[in-house]
Amino acid sequence: MHVLRFILFTFALLVDRIETINFNPQLRYGECLATVDCSWFKSDLDVINLLPFNWSPGYSQYTLDSEDHVITLSIVREKIIPLITYCLENLNSLYVNSSSIDRLPREIGFLSNLDSINLHNNENLTQVTDEIGKLSAVRRLHISNSKKLMHLPADINKLSNLRELSVTSCSLEDVPSSVGNLQNLESLDFSGNRLAGLPNNLGSLNSVRSLKLNFNPIISSLQEIAAFGNLRSLYLVGCGLKEIPLAITNMTMLEIIDIGANELSSVHNNIRKMTNLRWLYMGGNRFTSIPTELALLENLTILYMDGNNLNDINAVGSLKQIRYLYFYRNQITSVPSDIGNLNKTLESLFLNNNKLTNLPNALAQMSQLKTLNINDNEFSSTSLTLIKNMFVNNNWTTVSY
Structure with missing residues (x-):
């Protein structure tokens, strides 16, 4: 009997999933070996x-912690992940990288201390098993980077303490509406998927401060985003946008927006409502001049x-609170003299x-300017010599020629 138990136990160590037995459709290994028996182990070691x-x-x-409990496990480049792995009941952090896992098995529900x-x-x-819903901690x-992952389990809403949800560079086609029940969420990142929109109920997530939807090229409607009333940062890089949606300009709590690598060439006057906006990234678009509407952003x-x-950067002098300006890789032929209006604020100019x-x-007289890059x-x-002479008595600005 002991020999048989040893054989069965050894077999259980080597399998990472249970398949149907072909000769009897009513019989499954899962019914014979319902799951791994963790009572075999006296310690994590x-x-x-x-x-x-x-x-x-x-x-x-x-x-290990001070009591020899395994608290962090990183599984890297492994072909087999035995089910006994999920007997590490003290585990706090689990990493599975570059391995042959095709799904999270139901046994992950054993890891009740996972953070x-x-x-x-x-x-x-x-596939991510519904059993993940048991991991309330x-x-x-x-x-x-899991291109075959197309859906998340509906039971994800049972992760009641979830603060950060990030599913990036996968193939998600939708976000389950049950995500709208995760009331403790602070950060959502669905960058690099195939999303066309978001569930309408996500706007009820009042704790979300950061939302990233970068490189979802078929975002058909962003109206759902406007419901995130407490959002502080929004990232929509590479989403094929031809204009900044009005729904976004109504989000007055936003402090950071990244809408780089789109097809923008103008800004709607409604942007004036975004009085808390401090950081605006519009690189890689189709602007030919600085939108005059940006002067209305009093905290930018x-x-x-x-x-x-x-x-044309003639509007630069109207950006009264600006501290950092990045204009590299453009077609700019001249800098207006009224850039001197930024004497008390501008610290870096690229x-x-x-x-x-x-x-x-005026650039050599700007008392706060610490960095100036004019390479390439x-x-x-002759002009370069004149410019160097302009800064000869300036010992506070580092100029890259």
């Missing part, structure tokens, strides 16, 4: 010593407009990779 992982730098690792789940670069991952769930301190088609032939003297422009040797 008993489990670790039986796991067939490569415990070496660059591969799988674990950490963080991280699944990265698992190209065969297609989980606060962070991060999944990335950081502006990125790199990689556009800017040839004008590299443009078509400048000279600079106004079209200065003649």
